[in-house]
Amino acid sequence: MTKELMKGNDAFAEAAVRAGVEGFFGYPITPASEFLEYMAKRMPELGRAFLQAESEIGAIHMVYGAACAGVRSLTATSGPGLSLMSEALSYIAGTEVPAVVVNVMRGGPGLGNIAPSQSDYNQMVKGGGHGDYFPIVLAPATVQEAIDHITLAFDLADKYRSLVFIAVDGNLGQMMEPAELPPMRVLPEEPPSWSVYGAKDREPNILTSIYIDPPDEEVTNIRLLRRWMEVEKNEIRYKEYELEDAEIAVISFGVAGRICSSALRTAREEGVKVGMIRPITLAPFPTEAIRELSKRVRRILVVEMNTGQMLNDVKQAVGGRVPIEFYGRIGGITPLPDEILEEIHRVNQNTEDIADGQEKVEWLERLEARIERGDQ
Amino acid sequence: MIEMEVVYSRPESFTPTTTHYCPGCTHGTAHRLVAEVLDEMGIREKAIGVAPVGCSVFAYDYFNHDFVEAAHGRAPAMATGIKRVRPNNTVYTYQGDGDLASIGMAEIVHAAIRGENITVIFINNAIYGMTGGQMAPTTLPGMRTTSSPGGRDVETMGYPVRMSEMLSTIDGTSYAVRRSLHNPANVRKSKKAIRRAFEVQERGMGFAMVELLSSCPTNLKFTPQQALDFVGDQMVSYYPLGDYKVAPEVKALKV
Amino acid sequence: MALKGTIEVNHKYCKGCSLCVEACPQNVIALDMEHLTPKGYHPAMLIDEGCTGCAICAVVCPDAAITVYRESRKKKTK
Structure with a gap:
């Protein structure tokens, strides 16, 4: 066909x-x-x-x-x-x-x-x-x-x-x-x-x-x-992107995941060792794959078009092993690849520990600053 | 030697199960009439019933044919889904007044609007039975229930709804009649109406509903006979018996 | 002369609601106060001659508990 x-x-x-x-x-x-x-x-x-x-x-x-x-x-x-x-x-x-x-x-x-x-x-x-x-x-x-x-x-x-x-x-x-x-x-x-x-x-x-x-x-x-x-x-299904040597991992689903995969390619070209898991079944959730991943990477970035709903499932899988950061666009706004690329670079450079819940506080600050600047 | 013949026996469309209904509750009578009609028309083997939420939630235990159990009020929608994909089956809903005339008002009205080729048996006993005697959409003015303890005040609680009259105004309705189960003559008339309502479906003539005035001795705090008398004396005057809509082709049916 | 009939009340189904007692035109049905059904009701029973097999009791029975018999109308062929 x-x-x-x-x-x-x-x-x-x-x-x-x-x-x-x-x-x-x-x-x-x-x-x-x-x-x-x-x-x-x-x-x-x-x-x-x-x-x-x-x-x-x-x-x-x-x-x-x-x-x-x-x-x-x-x-x-x-x-x-x-x-x-x-x-x-x-x-x-x-x-x-x-x-x-x-x-x-x-x-x-x-x-x-x-x-x-x-x-x-x-x-x-x-x-x-x-x-x-x-x-x-x-x-x-x-x-x-x-x-x-x-x-x-x-x-x-x-x-x-x-x-x-x-x-x-x-x-x-x-x-x-x-x-x-x-x-x-x-x-x-x-x-x-x-x-x-x-x-x-x-x-x-x-x-x-x-x-x-x-x-x-x-x-x-x-x-x-x-x-x-x-x-x-x-029946757990997910797609892996460039995870072999990844030091940081993006976890994102659906269209957000697709945008991340595009940002990820650019980040790779720019020398960032970043990979991604894109859950295809949100339920059953690829908990085990993410748990295993969290043993190999130093930092995780969750990207969603909501206020961090899948984030909770990722946290449960990771169990505090590595810092998790979050980035979301909400209210019907789709993030741009450049926006995600910026996030990937930031996460790649960040070595600070991050307390549970703090990732959302920091994300909101970044998001509100972006809205203030008038950036899309 | 005198030979005896059986003039009445339990219908085959019934299972050998004792119902959970209270003594004297006319749900049993209505069930029996449906079962007799299914027997007489020979359609038990293709019948699919849709049970409601209310006292007759377990109706499926008593009929010897396929049955599904709907959510409260949604039986006409569920029946629609079944009938549209299995048009050769005989699909009917069996619903009480809370189910059909309150929470399921949208579903019943739109099934009628579509002229959905299903049969609806509507039990109007003016009260919620299963939940313990609360006010129904069909509770009479002034009638005391557990949720209208001072009697139904129409100023604040609204008026009883007359479903047969309402559905008769809808073009898609082919047959909408009200009968009563309060005495033998009316039980017989009820059965004839049920028969006609199923014949309407068998001939693809569209939406048919039979409203049956029924008794709830337990929640009305009557003996079974007093409860029937209440139906005959009080309910019939608010809910007049009669044929509210009989489409010409349905009228022409020989039943 | 009216045909003779009789009824059989199935104690498994009968709940002693009395609707058949009230409806019987011959007044030949009553509750059997000597017996209880397995569910604990006094069942309906035929108490007298005079049943015509009219089946009105069965028509009003909410529990399809009654079987009605009547003398055959068929002419004896012998």
Whole structure:
């Protein structure tokens, strides 16, 4: 297959079609609406279910229903929509049915704005809904990676009967890039045996998230946790950049990671021994890889487009072994490669120890000085 | 020798499970009518029920067919998701008044607006049963509940909502009727309406809802018979029985 | 003459709610105060002749606990 120049959201939607999505249910929200619009045209062409719901609540409960019926189904939304969906996400996890949610992230909290952001990290990685459950979260950095993650997300969702998020930075949804789409998946002829499709010649299937007797719920919680431990064992994904001789390491995901990789190339040309880990699965988090890395480098720089949400997971992995610094742009602002390059140089020269929490104080001072100067 | 024939027996669409409902609660009656209709239409094997949150949260234990359990009020959305990807299955929701007429108002209204080809069984007993007798959107004016201890004051607590009338104003609704379970004649009429509501779906005629006035003896602090009398005397006058919307093609149906 | 009928009350399901007692047009159903169901209710029972097998008790029974029988209307072929 050849590469085509495609707009992110359109490409992701077509990738979902090709991954065998039989039900798309959504609600318009910037910057994810093109996904919905693409599906509005494409799904009926193929005789598949498309519906613009009355709300994100309606949309995700339709996804929940279609997932119970045993077909691949998904929705695409952005932070405010995801907040509304939190209820159903918990039910989907509790009922142990596979579903995929694409979150094209924007600035928040509240209505915030429609510019790119990574501030829904905690909302997705830490669950968002009530109860003990563990969604898988994928964080693509390019249009191609996001396309690949759509198929991966469904495969993982089916394999573990799990909820899978794709954390797409707003930039990716709106960006045009050459990319290659997967082939069209042949739809399964038989529904999964656990799903609801009519109890003909078998006992009824009942899909529920209620376990009124606490011992039953405890067993369910254990099953969910054990399954999650399997996910942690098998599915951690991350990308390493120039780590062989690295003395300092950048840890960054999604579009921020992509910008860092560009800054990193320049820094290398300028003689800085810097490498990077870019987590691809934010959950399960590459804790072990980062722990090992922290034994080899003298300093770590975490870069995010939020106030340091992944930073906490990095800290946990590093366990105080080496100083960790932070740099973030927030409110819908995407950092520039030069800005990151400056940070890499600064971190490279810094030999001071840094107390836990101090990294944020110092970052805010640098950021506010930058805003004061009128630099982008 | 006199031969005896069975004129009534427990429907096959029921499981051999004792319900958790209080003695005399008409949830059981409504369940039974649905099961009888599924039996008579021969559609048990393709039926998918969507249970609500409320007293009938465990409805799936009593029906011998596939079932899912929705979040509070979201059954019509979940049913929509199922029906859209499995159009050949018979999909129905079974919802109480708190579920359908309060927290799930948006979902039910929009399912009707879309003319969603599902069947909705709506149990209106004017109270929240599962949580212990709080005021429902359908609680009558002046009625005492645990959250309207001085009686429902419509000035501050709002008015009871008439769902059949409301949904009848929506173009997408094909069938919206109110029946009652308070005496044998009305139970029989209720069953006919349920049958018609399922026939509407089987023929792809769109959204059908049967509202059933029901009793909650425990939370109304009545005996089972007193609770039925309350339905017949008090509820029926606020919620008149009748056909609020019967689309012409539904009217033409021979049931 | 009215056809004769009878009922069978399944004690597993019956909760002694009395709705069948109230509804029976022949007044031939009562609660059996001598017995308890496994759940601890006094079950409904036929107390007298006169059941016509009209099935009204079954129509109002919230627990589908009643099976109703009636004399066959079929003409004897012999």
